[in-house]
Amino acid sequence: xxxxxxxxxxxxxxxxxxxxxxERLALEKAADADLxxxxxxxxxxxxxxSRSEAFDLSExxxxxxxxxxxxxxxxxxxxxxxxxxAERAGEKVYNSAALVRPDGSFEIYxxxxxxxxxxxxxxxxDGPIRAVDAAGSRIGMMICFDWYFPEVCRVLxxxxxxxxxxxxxxxxxxxxxxxxxxxxxxxxxxxxxxRSGADRRGGRELSFIGMSQVTAPDGTVLTxxxxxxxxxxxxxxxxxAAEDKRITAKNNLLEDRRPELYGDLL
Amino acid sequence: xxxxxxxxxxxxxxxxxxxxxxERLALEKAADADLxxxxxxxxxxxxxxSRSEAFDLSExxxxxxxxxxxxxxxxxxxxxxxxxxAERAGEKVYNSAALVRPDGSFEIYxxxxxxxxxxxxxxxxDGPIRAVDAAGSRIGMMICFDWYFPEVCRVLxxxxxxxxxxxxxxxxxxxxxxxxxxxxxxxxxxxxxxRSGADRRGGRELSFIGMSQVTAPDGTVLTxxxxxxxxxxxxxxxxxAAEDKRITAKNNLLEDRRPELYGDLL
Numbered sequence: 001x002x003x004x005x006x007x008x009x010x011x012x013x014x015x016x017x018x019x020x021x022x023e024r025l026a027l028e029k030a031a032d033a034d035l036x037x038x039x040x041x042x043x044x045x046x047x048x049x050s051r052s053e054a055f056d057l058s059e060x061x062x063x064x065x066x067x068x069x070x071x072x073x074x075x076x077x078x079x080x081x082x083x084x085x086a087e088r089a090g091e092k093v094y095n096s097a098a099l100v101r102p103d104g105s106f107e108i109y110x111x112x113x114x115x116x117x118x119x120x121x122x123x124x125x126d127g128p129i130r131a132v133d134a135a136g137s138r139i140g141m142m143i144c145f146d147w148y149f150p151e152v153c154r155v156l157x158x159x160x161x162x163x164x165x166x167x168x169x170x171x172x173x174x175x176x177x178x179x180x181x182x183x184x185x186x187x188x189x190x191x192x193x194x195r196s197g198a199d200r201r202g203g204r205e206l207s208f209i210g211m212s213q214v215t216a217p218d219g220t221v222l223t224x225x226x227x228x229x230x231x232x233x234x235x236x237x238x239x240x241a242a243e244d245k246r247i248t249a250k251n252n253l254l255e256d257r258r259p260e261l262y263g264d265l266l
Numbered sequence: 267x268x269x270x271x272x273x274x275x276x277x278x279x280x281x282x283x284x285x286x287x288x289e290r291l292a293l294e295k296a297a298d299a300d301l302x303x304x305x306x307x308x309x310x311x312x313x314x315x316s317r318s319e320a321f322d323l324s325e326x327x328x329x330x331x332x333x334x335x336x337x338x339x340x341x342x343x344x345x346x347x348x349x350x351x352a353e354r355a356g357e358k359v360y361n362s363a364a365l366v367r368p369d370g371s372f373e374i375y376x377x378x379x380x381x382x383x384x385x386x387x388x389x390x391x392d393g394p395i396r397a398v399d400a401a402g403s404r405i406g407m408m409i410c411f412d413w414y415f416p417e418v419c420r421v422l423x424x425x426x427x428x429x430x431x432x433x434x435x436x437x438x439x440x441x442x443x444x445x446x447x448x449x450x451x452x453x454x455x456x457x458x459x460x461r462s463g464a465d466r467r468g469g470r471e472l473s474f475i476g477m478s479q480v481t482a483p484d485g486t487v488l489t490x491x492x493x494x495x496x497x498x499x500x501x502x503x504x505x506x507a508a509e510d511k512r513i514t515a516k517n518n519l520l521e522d523r524r525p526e527l528y529g530d531l532l
Binding site for chain 2: 116117119125126127145148149151154155177180184185219247248253256257258260262263
């Protein structure tokens with residue numbers, strides 16, 4: 001199974017241009033991928049200044065330009081494609097990750113842990129956190145700051161996820177190393193697709209750290225992009241490695257958990 | 267508040283000698299500490315070859331030589347002292363961490379996740395995982411391989427632990443870096459007291475990685491020992507930094523958790 005991330009610098013509000021960039025990079029550089037991950041909010045950019053801005057740039061899924069673009073990539077490349085978007089649902093707008101399969105079927109995940117001003121611009125998700133079948137394997141989705149909460153990867157792992165797709169717009173420096181621990185403690189693959197560049201708007205500036213990466217169940221980094229620029233990596237993985245939860249001859253990650261000791265506190 | 271780890275290489279089965287080493291190092295090099303952490307099974311060594319060996323070397327707590335030794339250090343230095351021991355309780359023997367306060371009062375934690383052959387030599391703990399008051403702060407205990415399970419630090423954090431004491435006999439290379447993530451994702455201090463050296467018995471050899479360390483709530487390593495040899499570090503920390511669970515102006519680690527989304531899966 002070939003998995004890919006696409007790292008680039010979306011331009012704020014230029015949805016058509018961002019979708020074109022994503023499609024071009026996918027078709028030119030990830031043609032042999034079975035699973036492709038794009039950054040969080042890759043079609044809109046990140047630095048909204050108000051809820052109404054986020055609402056105005058949001059789209060239904062499926063049925064909007066971003067969903068259509070993901071579906072085109074999925075169909076053209078016969079791959080599952082995951083990307084972050086501002087998802088409109090009635091009067092609500094979510095920071096979501098959309099997954100589209102080659103046959104056009106789809107899944108959506110709404111970010112469980114909103115970061116900073118996202119709390120003002122996006123609605124709070126009411127879940128679920130749920131592993132899904134795609135690309136011949138079992139896939140989990142989480143978004144950016146969800147990495148801070150080990151519960152997210154754990155819940156996905158307990159549901160059988162072998163590959164965790166992680167669209168991100170990371171600004172803090174910790175996640176790439178922490179994702180190695182997420183991978184190791186769950187014995188799963190992770191694909192972090194982070195954006196690069198900066199958003200500058202309304203006298204504010206946010207810079208993103210790039211460093212998109214793929215990690216393996218033993219915590220190794222299979223590939224990591226530089227901090228800046230456009231980068232597409234395609235990595236061959238064997239998801240069966242994430243099926244095997246043995247840590248030693250006598251330790252199995254899932255069997256060794258002690259939920260009865262963790263109790264109501266988690 | 268001054269916290270310390272004591273790293274050394276216990277000799278297998280030489281309980282009196284190991285206790286003397288620990289007491290000497292504590293009195294000579296950790297005299298100004300308020301909280302001292304010794305390695306897992308520091309009084310017996312690690313590489314048991316049978317359950318009966320572990321049973322024969324185990325002691326009641328309090329009331330055995332190891333408990334007495336911890337109590338002497340605690341009383342002499344006016345410090346809380348945590349150390350790992352083979353704890354006998356009736357016909358059972360646990361891989362435990364014992365904590366003794368200067369006034370002789372005590373706590374015990376029994377390892378929740380046994381590693382490899384420990385499953386044959388030690389009894390399975392029936393808990394609890396519980397934060398306790400000591401050294402003027404709120405303290406958690408976990409032992410070695412417990413690091414692999416993010417639930418342990420999380421449960422302790424939810425109970426208010428600010429400093430997590432982590433006696434260890436680490437043989438795998440991942441824990442020192444992973445403990446930075448434990449620290450960060452819970453915004454707590456951690457003190458890993460690992461042993462150095464090797465146990466060689468019955469044609470087998472196990473080498474331990476040293477690298478005892480203290481980490482801060484922002485994930486930084488405040489001090490880390492070399493891989494080999496005896497090392498005592500005393501580090502001044504402000505446990506109030508672990509009381510503050512703010513990640514950003516709008517994100518609080520504990521308030522941002524979404525247990526209703528994690529559901530029964532944790």
